[in-house]
Amino acid sequence: MTTMRRRKARTWSLLGEVKRKPSAYEAVTAKFHYHFRRDPAPWELDPEMAFNRWYLEHREGSPFNVDDWEGYRDPAKLTYKDYVTLQHERELYVDGLVDRFEAVDHAASYSEGWTDTFKALIVPLRFPVHVLQMASLYVGQMAPSSFITNAAHFQAADEMRRLQRIAYWTQVVANAKDGAIARTETARDPWERAEAWQPLRETLETMLVAYDWGEAFVALNLGVKPAFDAMVNVALRDLARRNEDEFMALLCEEFDRDAARSRAWTTALVRYALERDPTLADVVNGWLDTWAPKAIAAVEAMGVLFEQAPEPVAGEELGEMAREGQREIAGAAGLA
Amino acid sequence: MPALRRSEWYDLARDLNWNLSYVTEDEAFPEVMSNNYGITPNEKWWAWDEPYKVSYREYVHNQYGKDASVYSVNSVIARSRMFEELDPGWKSAIVAHYGAIAVPEYLAGLGESRMGRFGRAAAWRNMALFGTLDETRHGQIQTYFPYTLLDKEPRMDWAHKALHTNEWGAIAARHLFDDMFTANDAVSTAIQLTFTFETGFTNLQFLGMAADAMEVGDLDFGALISSIQTDESRHAQQGEPTVRILVENGYADVAQRLVDHMFWRSWHVFALLTGLSMDYYTPLEHRSHSFKEFMQEWIVKQFLDQFRDFGLEPSWYWESHFLPELDWYHHALHLGVWFWRPTVWWNPDAGVSPAEREWLEEKYPGWNDTFGVYWDTIGDNIRRGEETKTLPETFPMVCNMCQIPVVTPAGFRAGKLESPEPHIHIHEGRQYVFCSEPCKWIFQLNPSRFAGHTSVVDRFLGGEIQPPTIPGALEWMGLSPEEMGQDATNYAWAYEGLEAPGAAAS
């Protein structure tokens, strides 16, 4: 037997009496985090156990909170299906790009000088990108609504995408030029020890332990990532183009499509929060006072590597791009 | 197609471990989020090697195709009358499944995400990222399908809301899954979620039920859950390398304990979910195997192999408690769930018509004398028009570990237990009730994780449920009168094979 019918159900009962039928995106995203602000504790275990305390302190207890997060929407409105469909298309595009440049043996055409820059600047990028991946996952697992969680988790996947495309091309260049380029140490040694990389590593390592949910989000998506993305997706694009590496330039452009999606959901989230509680601008700006300058200093320290390229990008130019990246997102988020 | 094979460049994308120097390891991988169980320094974890490898580009290309095909099955079927024509017992099985599984799958994504951040090797963190995406898929696809059925079956609402409620089965699911992944550290999650739960029990529910679904003609559900299982079997492989690291560093005992703890808990919840679905709710003519046969095939054999391969032992309760329960535990639960049917969100199918009883007797020799006798009485009451005698007036005891009603009296009367009494344990002045020795053992392993939790019955007795009556409790559980479970076939089973039909009214 089937259940008696009270009313024609337009949607999930938890979404209330809706006037407009929710979209498929909403139907598979809304109110999945039943544990947020759950009484007496998020998880159905001892209310005092360590995980309950962690979430109560870092999520429910974050100063970055509003009365209701469920109204927030990612402007891209991505479900999982949408995400893999979109990235399937984009990866087909990049597959084609790789084919095109492999067919003409592009890596073999690298000059000695550009190969050196590739090795010193591009190869170790795998490490910081991996940290961005880790940090996005933290934001996702701590977020108070699935609309935020999913956007952050997709962002983490985008970082992996960026990392793997760099890894792939590193192997291609190694095959064409010098096998040492593909060794782990070639990436890890500078990351662990080279002077130019240390401010970036310090910024990222310390960002990993910013456990307050709001701070983790602000540090990553408004402080560090906009500066880092400006460095990789914009400055490196220009640098590659000046040094006749059209493949890297196009790849960086492609990376910025993902970054633009991150910027869009980030600014929408900050705007959503500020609309509900304008005093949160002080909270966000307070965190940015710490993280924005750290990120700029980290990018500026990388300037020497940009300057050593045969056709350089000036350190000042690089710093300005990073600052512009941060200003742009802060402005769009209504923080300026 | 890029010229290099994955194996030629893949290591570059996972050999990303480094020594932290601006923060400490303990700060970046705090014990609460990532218990290293004493295996330090972190380099010892860097050897973590996943047996199954996939790149981002392969992942999105594959998953795009998988999602496209499963959603297209759904959209074709949505326009057909397939759902209306399904057997009522089968509908109950899928309504129960969606409520207990859909949102928890999504939440498994939080556990995966935790491993993606706090896993102790980059290769592991990468695999966990795919796991995070997979579970997002499973949460969304398993809410989307029931969403499309809302107008045909309003109970599908439970696919979305079950975990928001205090319905007792939802509490049991939350307690299990929070213990397993949502409130578990990365290392323990790899062993308890992926090694213990996903390599074994998800096979049972996803492949076992998929086989039944295809038999029943529920192409929608069958396509859905078999597609899900292809993801599970990939990301489940995070467990193996994690167990290896523990074992190689001399911590086999830790791995053993984590497995024994979660195996028992998973067994209890899946006896409730899968056991009832397979042996009572699935229409007789479409049952491919009995639940016990599935357990033996998918769980017993596989775990014994796994234990052997990793230098672990069969759990201490294997022979003494687990194997004997295969013969009676889910039968006892079925009786309880059917009797307390207003407390569940699906319509329990008694599944005890004469032909079904014959099948049960064949699969579980002695069933008629042990469990059949209860159904004789219930059937008599139904035929006499005394339905109220088949409905509850009180609540059963509930286990303080698995949160499932204690069914030891039925086990005792079936001759499977030495005593009908539950296991009582006093901890810091509070009395706890457990359904079994292993449930008590799990509590004692780590009391601070569980001690402050209160079961439905604790809350009832503590005055949290008002009024303290059956209707009060049902309301507290979030069950409206329309949603409370009823016999799935309106007692048709009680009249099957009898001369005087009189029944099956309405």
Ligand SMILES: [Fe+2]
């Ligand atoms: Fe799953």
Ligand SMILES: [Fe+2]
């Ligand atoms: Fe899973």
